Amino acid sequence: MATPVSITRDSSQTDRAILGIRDLVLRGEFKGGERLAEVELAERIGVSRTPIRAALQKLEEEGLLELAQPTGYIVRRFTETDLDDAIEVRGTIEALAARLAAERGTSRVVLGQMRECLAEIDAVLAEKMVDLEHLNRYAAANARFHQLMLEAAGSEIIERSLKRVVSLPFASPSAFVLAQSKIPDAFDLLKIAQAQHHDIVDAIGARAGARAEALVKEHARIARKNLELALLHADALDYVVGGSLIRRYADDGR
Amino acid sequence: MATPVSITRDSSQTDRAILGIRDLVLRGEFKGGERLAEVELAERIGVSRTPIRAALQKLEEEGLLELAQPTGYIVRRFTETDLDDAIEVRGTIEALAARLAAERGTSRVVLGQMRECLAEIDAVLAEKMVDLEHLNRYAAANARFHQLMLEAAGSEIIERSLKRVVSLPFASPSAFVLAQSKIPDAFDLLKIAQAQHHDIVDAIGARAGARAEALVKEHARIARKNLELALLHADALDYVVGGSLIRRYADDGR
Amino acid sequence: MATPVSITRDSSQTDRAILGIRDLVLRGEFKGGERLAEVELAERIGVSRTPIRAALQKLEEEGLLELAQPTGYIVRRFTETDLDDAIEVRGTIEALAARLAAERGTSRVVLGQMRECLAEIDAVLAEKMVDLEHLNRYAAANARFHQLMLEAAGSEIIERSLKRVVSLPFASPSAFVLAQSKIPDAFDLLKIAQAQHHDIVDAIGARAGARAEALVKEHARIARKNLELALLHADALDYVVGGSLIRRYADDGR
Amino acid sequence: MATPVSITRDSSQTDRAILGIRDLVLRGEFKGGERLAEVELAERIGVSRTPIRAALQKLEEEGLLELAQPTGYIVRRFTETDLDDAIEVRGTIEALAARLAAERGTSRVVLGQMRECLAEIDAVLAEKMVDLEHLNRYAAANARFHQLMLEAAGSEIIERSLKRVVSLPFASPSAFVLAQSKIPDAFDLLKIAQAQHHDIVDAIGARAGARAEALVKEHARIARKNLELALLHADALDYVVGGSLIRRYADDGR
Incomplete structure (x- = not known):
């Protein structure tokens, strides 16, 4: 027993x-x-x-x-390629979830909940501020959105797979959001990310799985851009969870 | 200490x-x-x-x-959808590895090793037998091929991600190979799988990442066909590792 | 003779x-x-x-x-679906060209010329104006960029195929640019389109064909958004070549 | 008037x-x-x-x-790359049609007609002969199948675009079928092509657009394999419409 x-x-x-x-x-x-x-x-x-x-x-x-x-x-120390790969794996599995959500059909209720998250983000962005308070609100709604997208696929197997992949720091959908408080032009990236969010919901709603998949893959790559920018602005890295583990090229004299 | x-x-x-x-x-x-x-x-x-x-x-x-x-x-009991999803996740990550292997460039040495595996499989298939001895030889060369493809991407992160996903039974590239000894027309599926293997190596060698990615995704779906066929032939399921965990529709009176 | x-x-x-x-x-x-x-x-x-x-x-x-x-x-009268399809076909062939440009390798010279077009567009956007003068400058650099991308594939067959498809009005990459002078929030769409341009050049330069292909497909869909917006703002349609042929739902009492 | x-x-x-x-x-x-x-x-x-x-x-x-x-x-003389590109363009547009057929939904009637074509091809292949009589029957059912797939997308624009692209000899879905009478192992290629046909119908029926698109792209590449094989067997080229226009490398002393 x-x-x-x-x-x-x-x-x-x-x-x-x-x-x-x-x-x-x-x-x-x-x-x-x-x-x-x-x-x-x-x-x-x-x-x-x-x-x-x-x-x-x-x-x-x-x-x-x-x-x-x-x-x-x-x-462990992580190279920039490690981080790129972790982001790519995360994006690939999220993209699979989005495709299946589109192909299997997602209820209006869930699509409505996703749109509510986006309305919140729209409200945050309308204030045109990228301080920590606004970024925290962004990150919270963003995390809910990504979770809803995952659940929309209706697959415990995929959810579990993603959780394992995201156990690595840096790989989560909101890993770099707070760092944007220290990155110039961060606001433009947030607006582009949000435009992608809207397109993703449209694609899932239209059962356009191939488009949803491609959009989510590309969406994840915004994290790579944020990473590149954070590496250029030392104080930005302080806002990335685990930022101290990223092996800076300068550290190795490369 | x-x-x-x-x-x-x-x-x-x-x-x-x-x-x-x-x-x-x-x-x-x-x-x-x-x-x-x-x-x-x-x-x-x-x-x-x-x-x-x-x-x-x-x-x-x-x-x-x-x-x-x-x-x-x-x-745990697994539904057919669980298995489909596990196979799809595995195929998706392997496909990512194949794409990166193509885009980042794979050495002639590694391409040569992949082709050696395929020569072995060609030799097995030339004997036109699908008994356990031949299937075991197929499975061994197949496993080496898939491992080489994974390593060709040169990404510890992806290798680790795949290992976690494949920790589930049924998700491995060779999970259904032995079951084919009890499946009619299994030989045709093996030939199709092998034709895909050859195409995958060609695509990686030609740096055609999009093609390599699509081929590997589709290649994984042969496991889904084998699963469907195994569910129709009760004795085939005995040759699938963990076959007893698959929830048969009949069991639930559905 | x-x-x-x-x-x-x-x-x-x-x-x-x-x-x-x-x-x-x-x-x-x-x-x-x-x-x-x-x-x-x-x-x-x-x-x-x-x-x-x-x-x-x-x-x-x-x-x-x-x-x-x-x-x-x-x-001929064109429905909105006709236009969507024409844009999708154009985007699909351009995306094929971009993928081949990435896979076959594009010279630094051509990548440099593409980046020059983007520098011009960046300069236009930096002035934050969407009047006809700025949009004309945008459209000119945009047309050159798309032509360079096409030529980068090095395929007369693809170039010829695209020309035939684009013989339809509405399908050209700049078909809706001038209409944006009458569309609210047009500036945001221009910035997103330009961000995609930059990503496309990066992907081609990195030989990331799958990414280049997906980006160009999605890029073409900005024309669909512009179309939708133009249909909502009657005066915008006056700036679309052939705008009078678009069958408005209202016209048919639908 | x-x-x-x-x-x-x-x-x-x-x-x-x-x-x-x-x-x-x-x-x-x-x-x-x-x-x-x-x-x-x-x-x-x-x-x-x-x-x-x-x-x-x-x-x-x-x-x-x-x-x-x-x-x-x-x-005009065509290089092998010209032919590859023509086949790739044709495959890309057919793949777009298949994706839209899946996403927009295809009626059971049309899916049934597609399956009837496949039953005919299955019957041809069951006789295991690759003489001209069998290949002609294959080509006829194959042409109907490809036409049905195109019509399933319900898009006059796409149909018209494809017709223009296929105006080139070599680019049609059945361009190389008859040449297979002179190509060793042609039967295996026919079986693989037919397995893809079945998968394509399944994918369209399951509204799995991304899979349908990828399958059709790969399906078109069988024509490239046939082309390569036909170039190795001079008498095979006699059965390709326009085969005399293909610039043989040997002709140029390359």
């Missing part, structure tokens, strides 16, 4: 360790390439070493850490 | 539990919808309950099990 | 008739559905009836006229 | 000249690069020089002839 209590306790400790380590790493407390010490992590997070070990293994699978030689784990 | 010994021991126990449970489930020892008991699993696999718990959690994340109410885990 | 003189004279008369009739029709002198009289056309254009007949046949092949019952020709 | 009688007479003479010259050229009576003499053509076809001139101009527009210097026309 299953033993719920201990499972719950165990997994809550492991989950706490996972969240704690991920947070430390993404906040930049450990730099890319730095070795992680179990004892130190156990003390800082306040759990025993067993859940720390399980968490390290999990985060290695997620791709945030890598195995060190001869033993242990180091914080 | 990291403590390698205990990590290794722990994770080897957990890995053993994961492999053991996965094997029992995919061999059909537990049916779709059946509740799993920790104690029984611990005894059958010969590890303690702690690694069993970690393994169950891992397999739930993979999508092979699902959380039961109020506690514990049951074996 | 060929007889150049008479060919030249004949075809110059026919060409004059073609240009004359096309101009009369597109300027709205004859309405959609109106029957054309040979004698009247011959007088207005100043050529004999033989070249008029040849011209009418040619324009029927082009799709601007249609055969009347029992004889003769009437001016 | 229009004058039907003379139009009819004129155009019937011109049509006769067009058909006559096209036939002479495609039958190989004039070789690629050869200059055409009006007087000789007028005598052989039995019409006066005026319709011959109109026909030459028309065939130059179609792409079968080209303007000579200083005057007159020569028979």
Whole structure:
């Protein structure tokens, strides 16, 4: 028979360790390439070493850490190509969801909810401000929109696949939104992204799956543009979750 | 400091539990919808309950099990749509890899290795037999081919993403190959699949990324045809890893 | 032996008739559905009836006229779906050209010429005016850009195919640009179109054919948006070549 | 008022000249690069020089002839790339039609008619013969199938666009079918083409437009394979309409 209590306790400790380590790493407390010490992590997070070990293994699978030689784990460093690829994979799976949402048919109710998100974003953009308050409102409505699009495909398999891919920082649809507060011309990119949002809903509503798929793929590439711009403006990177892990070319003397 | 010994021991126990449970489930020892008991699993696999718990959690994340109410885990049942979606996701990510392999350029050496796999498959098909011996040879060369195609993209991120998606049974490129020993006209499907293989290598070599992407997506759909055919021939399903988890429409009286 | 003189004279008369009739029709002198009289056309254009007949046949092949019952020709009327389809066909062939330009490789010289066109458009947009003078400058640079993109594919066959498809009014890449002087928010559409131009050049330069193809298809759909907007603003349609042939739903009491 | 009688007479003479010259050229009576003499053509076809001139101009527009210097026309020679491009353009427009047929929805009646064509082809292939009699039956059902697919899109604009593109020899869906009587392994290509036909109908019926589009594009490329094979087997080229116009690399000493 299953033993719920201990499972719950165990997994809550492991989950706490996972969240704690991920947070430390993404906040930049450990730099890319730095070795992680179990004892130190156990003390800082306040759990025993067993859940720390399980968490390290999990985060290695997620791709945030890598195995060190001869033993242990180091914080992974990401090249610009890694980020491009992560964004491309995310965009590809989201695009698949959008295509299936169009082909299988999406109810008016869901299309209406998607349009509500877009009305909120339109309202944010109408104020023509790109400060953190406006960007946070943008990011919230944007995240809901992307979640609705995913659900519209009606596929648990795809939803699960996307969640795994997005477990990497940088790959989420809103990863670079806040960084835009420090990027010149960010407002133009936001308007283009929002125009794509409107086109995506139109395409899904018109059952034009090929168009929906192509639009979503291209939409994801706005994150790549934001990344490029963030790399040019050092303070922008501070607003990207995990920004400290991005291997800057300058750092390597390249 | 990291403590390698205990990590290794722990994770080897957990890995053993994961492999053991996965094997029992995919061999059909537990049916779709059946509740799993920790104690029984611990005894059958010969590890303690702690690694069993970690393994169950891992397999739930993979999508092979699902959380039961109020506690514990049951074996997941898959509908035909689930399988279609899993195959589509796999095909979509493989197709992305093939496109990038074409666009970024693939060396003659790697193209040559891909062609060697195809020469092996050509040799198998020239004997015009679809018994298990020939299908096993086909499956082996096929798996190498798909791995080379993935590596040709030169992206650790994509490779990792695909591995996670393929952690589901049925989604692997060779999942249905052995079932073809029990499917009439299987030989024609193998020849079509092999013609696609040749076209894929040509497209990558010609840097025709859009064509490579479209071909690989369509290539994956041969698995869907095999699935449909396997569902019509009960004995074919015995040769699909995890075939017992596929929810047959007849089972539900639909 | 060929007889150049008479060919030249004949075809110059026919060409004059073609240009004359096309101009009369597109300027709205004859309405959609109106029957054309040979004698009247011959007088207005100043050529004999033989070249008029040849011209009418040619324009029927082009799709601007249609055969009347029992004889003769009437001016064709176009539905919104006809226009959508014409734009989609144009976008599809241009997209093919862009893909091949990316896959076959485009020289730095040509990429540089494309970027010069975009610099001109950037300069026009920097003045934030959408009057006819600015739109004419936009349209000129836009037409050069699209021509360069087509030539980059290096395919006489594709160039010829596109020319035939674009023989229909409305289908040309700049068909709706001038109408934007009467459309609110036209400036935003111009900026989005220009952002797509930049992305297209980037994709061709990076040999990313699939992306280039998808971008150009989507780019063409901006013409559909302009069409929709022009149909809402009667005076905008006056700036579309052949605007008088578009069958307005209101006209039919629908 | 229009004058039907003379139009009819004129155009019937011109049509006769067009058909006559096209036939002479495609039958190989004039070789690629050869200059055409009006007087000789007028005598052989039995019409006066005026319709011959109109026909030459028309065939130059179609792409079968080209303007000579200083005057007159020569028979165009086609490179393998020209043929590839013509096939690619044809496939691209047919693919657009298939996508729209899927997205806009195709009636069961039309899907049934498409399946009837496929049943005929299945019957032909079941006899496992690739002689001219079987290939002619294949070509007839194949042509009907492609026509039905085109009509399923319900777009006069697309139909017209395709007709113009296919005015070039080699570009038609059945251009290389008869040549297969002289090509080893032709039967395998026919089976693959037919498997694609079945997939195309399935995709249109399932409203899977992106898949239908990709399948039709790839389907057209079978013509490119047939072309390559025909170039290797000189006698096969005799069965391709206009085969004598294909510039063989050997001819140029390349």
